[in-house]
Amino acid sequence: MSGFYINWSGELVAFFAFAVIMIVGAVLMLTLTKVVHMVVSLAAVFLGLGGMFVVLEAEFVAFVQVLIYAGAITILMIFGIMMTHHQAVQHEPARPVHEIVSAVASILLFGILFYAIRTTEFEPSAPPLQAGVDNAMEIGKQLYTQHVIPFELVSVLLTVAFIGAIVIAKKEAE
Incomplete structure (x- = not known):
């Protein structure tokens, strides 16, 4: 593949690690059946997003993300789940055709977004932060x-x- 070279740095490895945490948490949240497990998966997504903000050098936003979303919102959701009555819900039968179409559409969307991101020239919109600046x-x-x-x-x-x-x-x- 010509023109496809990745310079592996610590930031890139951290980005991919947090991306994997967020994607796995999101997929688990959509596929798990117990609501408490879904909330824990959502908390993993929130924590991964907080890590992404740290990689982007937005420490304040990362702190707020972890404190508000991963902490308060997740605990609020767990309390809400535990304090409400849940009745058994009948699950719809699996539709393999819909699942295949969804998988193909997801892969196509990923390919389009990957191509668009790799070919777009981004101009810096703001000067980079200097070392020691308090965000x-x-x-x-x-x-x-x-x-x-x-x-x-x-x-x-x-x-x-x-x-x-x-x-x-x-x-x-x-």
């Missing part, structure tokens, strides 16, 4: 100077959603 400080500066109104609107929206969830839960309890 969290830069995010904080941007958040509280240029983006303070959207930040406050999101906090109000989350508060309203939280109150709405409490009202809905209280009506179901009655």
